[in-house]
Amino acid sequence: MTGIELESAAFGDHSAIPRRHSGEGDDISPPLTWSAPPDGTAELVLICEDPDAPSGTFLHWLVTGIAPGSSGAGEGEVPPGGQEWPNGFGRVGWGGPMPPPGHGAHRYFFRLWAVSQPVALHGRPTADAVHRAVQDHALASGTLVGTYQR
Numbered sequence: 001m002t003g004i005e006l007e008s009a010a011f012g013d014h015s016a017i018p019r020r021h022s023g024e025g026d027d028i029s030p031p032l033t034w035s036a037p038p039d040g041t042a043e044l045v046l047i048c049e050d051p052d053a054p055s056g057t058f059l060h061w062l063v064t065g066i067a068p069g070s071s072g073a074g075e076g077e078v079p080p081g082g083q084e085w086p087n088g089f090g091r092v093g094w095g096g097p098m099p100p101p102g103h104g105a106h107r108y109f110f111r112l113w114a115v116s117q118p119v120a121l122h123g124r125p126t127a128d129a130v131h132r133a134v135q136d137h138a139l140a141s142g143t144l145v146g147t148y149q150r
Helices: 127-135
Strands: 032-034 043-050 058-066 106-115 138-148
Touching (some): 043 127
Antiparallel strands (some): 043 058, 043 106
């Protein structure tokens, strides 16, 4: 599988996510940019998940149907053509980092997949359900990791 470069102007890979993008700040999604996906991409799928959450992997953002010709999304914007899904907080769209106080730094994995056919998700998909839905159709992927602690 080939790679997609995924970056943010707000933070570097394995660096702290600014408070502005957290649940205790303005709770606004960070700006993201990505490199072109391979030919044959039907759509892009974006997820942000926290594997360090006490109750298991927590879903912070899920966007499907992103236009394969897009190259990113500005701060607080839905990626072009994208459909946002419910996050772990029960709201549709971005839900910023909000780890338990004193729990140490959590890692937030932003993953972007180029898939060969639209993914089939229903209701309130979990992060694991998203991984299963893309695994057989992924042509390329990219990952950006941010950290946050309270």
